[in-house]
Amino acid sequence: MAQPVLVIENLHKKFKDIEVLKGVDLVLDTGDVVSIIGSSGSGKTTLLRCVNLLEEFHQGRIMIDGQEVGYDGPQHRRRKESEIARQRAMTGMVFQQFNLFPHMTALRNVTLGLTKVKKLPAVEANAIAEKWLARVGLSDRRDHYPGQLSGGQQQRVAIARAVAMNPKVMLFDEVTSALDPELVNEVLNVIKDLAIEGMTMLLVTHEMKFAFEVSDRVVFMNQGRIEEEGPPEELFRKPKSQRLAEFLKSSKF
Amino acid sequence: MAELQQFLHEVWVARWAILQGLGTTIVISGLAIVIGTILGTFVGLVLVYGRLAARFLVRIYVDFVRGTPVFVLVLASFYLLTQVGIQLTAFQAGLIALVVFCSTHVAENLRGALLSLPKGQTEAAKSIGLTFPQIFIYVLAPQALRQALPAWINTAAEMVKASTLLSVIGVLELMLAIKQIIARNFMSPEFYLLAGVIYFAIDYAIERAAKVVEKRVALPS
Numbered sequence: 001m002a003q004p005v006l007v008i009e010n011l012h013k014k015f016k017d018i019e020v021l022k023g024v025d026l027v028l029d030t031g032d033v034v035s036i037i038g039s040s041g042s043g044k045t046t047l048l049r050c051v052n053l054l055e056e057f058h059q060g061r062i063m064i065d066g067q068e069v070g071y072d073g074p075q076h077r078r079r080k081e082s083e084i085a086r087q088r089a090m091t092g093m094v095f096q097q098f099n100l101f102p103h104m105t106a107l108r109n110v111t112l113g114l115t116k117v118k119k120l121p122a123v124e125a126n127a128i129a130e131k132w133l134a135r136v137g138l139s140d141r142r143d144h145y146p147g148q149l150s151g152g153q154q155q156r157v158a159i160a161r162a163v164a165m166n167p168k169v170m171l172f173d174e175v176t177s178a179l180d181p182e183l184v185n186e187v188l189n190v191i192k193d194l195a196i197e198g199m200t201m202l203l204v205t206h207e208m209k210f211a212f213e214v215s216d217r218v219v220f221m222n223q224g225r226i227e228e229e230g231p232p233e234e235l236f237r238k239p240k241s242q243r244l245a246e247f248l249k250s251s252k253f
Numbered sequence: 254m255a256e257l258q259q260f261l262h263e264v265w266v267a268r269w270a271i272l273q274g275l276g277t278t279i280v281i282s283g284l285a286i287v288i289g290t291i292l293g294t295f296v297g298l299v300l301v302y303g304r305l306a307a308r309f310l311v312r313i314y315v316d317f318v319r320g321t322p323v324f325v326l327v328l329a330s331f332y333l334l335t336q337v338g339i340q341l342t343a344f345q346a347g348l349i350a351l352v353v354f355c356s357t358h359v360a361e362n363l364r365g366a367l368l369s370l371p372k373g374q375t376e377a378a379k380s381i382g383l384t385f386p387q388i389f390i391y392v393l394a395p396q397a398l399r400q401a402l403p404a405w406i407n408t409a410a411e412m413v414k415a416s417t418l419l420s421v422i423g424v425l426e427l428m429l430a431i432k433q434i435i436a437r438n439f440m441s442p443e444f445y446l447l448a449g450v451i452y453f454a455i456d457y458a459i460e461r462a463a464k465v466v467e468k469r470v471a472l473p474s
Contacts, residue, residue, distance in 0.1 A: 053379075054376055054379060082384055085385075088381075091380070092380070093376075093377075099371070100377070103396055103399070103472055116383060145472055147472055147474030
C-alpha cells in the first residue's frame, strides 16, 4: 500500500479562546472521496481551511504526500511564506462564493496559477486550461468574464482553476450552498466525474444525497471532533451516535 | 457690443500673459498629480500593509495633512521651510504643498479600494499557490485601481483648483496672471469670469477623459 495522500493528526485550532478543532484525525488514500457533514459551527469548514493553510493551527500536523505542510517538526515552527505558498498549490480549493477573479476571463482565471506558480509557457498553460474548461462544459465561455457567467458556470470555472493545477487533493467547501437550486446539479455532476476518475477529494457539504452517492467514506463532525466515520450506507442508515441520528433526522435527505 | 469688443481687445492684448499663466497652472498641477500619485501610492501601501510603527507614522502624516487647509499648507511650505534654511522658489514651495496634499488623498483612496476587496479574492489567489507580491500585482491591484479611479479623477480636478492658491505666494499661474491683468485694465468681472470659464474647461476636460478611461477599463457584465 502506497503512503496516504493526506494525513491529519491530532489537529487543534483555536480562535482566541475558543477551541474549534479539538484533535481531529483523518486519513485519505489515493482516490478516496470523503465527505464531511455536520451542523454549522462543528468545525468542518475550518478543518478544510487548515488543510489549505488558509487557517493557522496550533497543535497537530497535516501531511500531504508524505510532506508536513505549514509547519515544521515537533516545535511546530511555521514555514516561510514562499514555502507555504508552494505547499498550498498541492491542494486545490473550491469556495462557496466561487471567488473567481472578476477582471480576468474564464481562461485567464485558469491559466494564472499555471503561468505564475508553475511557470508554464503561455501556450502550454492555455492548452491545459482549455482542456479543463472543456471538461466542465464551458469551452464556449473561455473569453467570458465572471460577471457574464451564471453562478453554476462560475463555480465550474473555479473547479477548473483548482484542478488544472494538478493538486494531490481537491477540497470543496460547501460549493453549492450559494447556488440557485436549478444550478446545483451541473456543479455536482462535474464533481462526480472527478470522483469517478480517481481524484482524491475532501468535501464539506450539506447535500446529503450527493454525499451518499459520491463518497467512499463520510465523516460526521460535532463540536470540533469527528464523532463518527464510515461508509455512507452505514453512516446514513445505521448511525451509531445519538447526535448523528438527530442530525440526519433534521436534515433533508 | 462696444463693451464686448473692448473686452476681446483686452484679452488679445493680454493673450501671452494668460497663456503663460495657463501653462504654469497645467504644468504645476500636472507635476503635483504625477508626483503626488507616486508618493501617495507608497503611503497607501504602508497604510494597508506596513508594520505597526510605520503605519502609525504614516497615519499621522495623512491625518495631519488632510486636517489642514491647502491654503495653510501652501503658506507653511513657502514660509516655514525657508525658516529652517531650505531655500525654495515660490514654484518649488507651491509644488511641495500640492504634492503633499495630493499624496494623502491618493493614499486614502487606495487604502479604501484595497480594503473593500472581498477577502475571498486573496484566499482564492493563495489557494492556487501565488505568493503575496504576485497576489498584489495580478489580483488585488488591478481591481483596486479600477475602484479608485473615479476618486482619483476627483483628486486630479481638485489639484487644478487648489493650484489657484499658489497665487498668494507669487507663483505666476493663471489666477495671478488674471489678477495682474485686472490691475492694469480694471475689468474685474469680465476677467474673473474668463478665469472661471478656463478652470471649468480644464476640469471638464479631465472629467471627460476620465469617463473614456473608466469605460475602457470597466469589466463586462
